[in-house]
Every structure is written in structure tokens, then in C-alpha cells.
Amino acid sequence: MIETLGELVVSLLIVAGSGFTLVGSIGLVKLPDLMTRLHAPTKATTAGVGGVLLASMIHVVVRSGEVSAHELLIALFLFLTAPISAHFLAKAYLHLHRERERNFPPACHGRDWTLLDEPGEELPREDRPQPPPRV
């Protein structure tokens, strides 16, 4: 009984996870430019991979009664790296197409985006942002 129920949950999670991954890939094909396409993979890594990993954990627990920690680690590493790679992709794209993609708004305070700095230009030491003192 427990085993059937477990298998049902596992199958549902796998189907849901792969569904999200599929939608992410469809988005990659359908969306018009790089910036909108970038939204598709961040979705596939969160809900898609998350669903499959959860299924794997439940499967191991139901089958052998042991708790497997590897899935937690995979999830942790993915959640740490996905935003960073998305950030790098966006920055690389914006750097390559600085002239064409200049339609983003200016920063709201004194200094503008780091994207707009000239290569090799360095802030004078006194202008570099400093963390506030601890209170």
C-alpha cells in the first residue's frame, strides 16, 4: 500500500518536473530575444529539477528506508549557481550589445550601472562603496 502510494507520488513529481523543464525549453524556442529567453532556464532549474530531485528522494526512502542527502546537495548547488550563471549571461549580453540595448533606465542614485563603465576604468578609492559600520 505504502509502496503504491509512494510510486504514485514519485511518478506525479517526475511528470510535473519534466513538464516544467519542457515548458522551459518551449520558452527558449518561442521567446523573441536573449533577455526574455533567459527567464526560461531559471525556471527549468528551479521547479523542473526540484520536482525530479524530490521524486528521487522519496523513491529512495520508500524503496530502502534510507534517507539520501545527495539530492539536497544537488538542489543546493543548483540554487547557488543558477542565479550566478544567469547574471553572467545577462551581463555578457549587455556588454556585447551596449549600443543596441541602451534602453534600460538609469540607476536611481549618483553612480550609474557598472555595465556603462569603460573597460579598465577604476573608481577612485574614496568613491568605492564601503560597507556600513556595525552597530
Next chain:
Amino acid sequence: MTSEPSRRPPAAWLPHPRLALLLAVLWLLLQNRFTVGGLLIGLVLGVVVAHATRSFWPQRPHIRAWGKVFAYLLRVFRDILVANLVVARLILFRPAARLEPCWIVVPLDLQWPEAIAVFAGTITLTPGTVSCDLSADRRSLLVHCLDAPDPEAMVRVLKERYEAPLKEIFE
């Protein structure tokens, strides 16, 4: 490093005790079982790695409210799920020409680099928004939205849902 009379200065061989402990736990999870030998190797690794990378972490992030960390994680997981459904619907049922992608500028109240990094990461993980750049003075964040008919409301939501709790956690 700022000096604080109430807290002991970090020992030279152990600049980040919590990072070392975290690495040891990660090592044990990688082994997928608990052994004393594994724990020892993990602790040695944790101390060595934390020491080797100390120049990347000039300061220790100071977490004020641990209880709020878990509340924040729960909220982020919930939002990732909900936002995934929303974006899946957008991709499947909305013609690409009728999407309203736009740039928004989020003015930052957070000042700690670690807090800003967590905020930017959260924005990217919740589908539909990707954080793209930080201003040179670390006071605004450039975010791309897949579909935001009302950019100002989006800025407000991001600030209220994520930045406000992070401010309580870190500062």
C-alpha cells in the same frame, strides 16, 4: 575588520568558523553517511578551505535573526512554485508579441554585500525576473522582467517581499 568589543576577534587559523562547519557538514552529506573519520576529514577540509579563501571574505556576515532565515526560505520556495506556474502559463498561452518585457530599477536599502547578493539571487530564482546589474555605488539593482504591465508595482513587491525581511535578517 571592524573591531567589536563584545565579540572575540577571529583566530588567525580559523577566520570563518561557521563556513568551516558548513563545509564539514557538506562533506558528510557528500559521503551520504556519518562516520567519525568522515567528520574529521570534513572538519580539516573546512578549516583549510576557509583559511585558503579568507581573502574573498574580508568580513563575517552577521545574521541577526535565525528564525527569520527559515521563514524567508519558506517564503522563497513558495514564491518559486507560484511564479513557475505563472511563467509557464505566460509561455504556453501568451503569444510572444503580447508579452510586456521591461527593465526595472530597484533602489536598494540593503547595504551589506552579502545581503545584496542574496537579494539578487532570490530575484533571479523566482522565475519572471532576472537581476542583471548593480550600480557602481551599490545602491540600485537592474532587473529584467518577462512580463510586467506595471513596473512600479513590481519594484514594490520585490522590496516588500524580499528586501524587507533580508534587512531584518542581516542588518
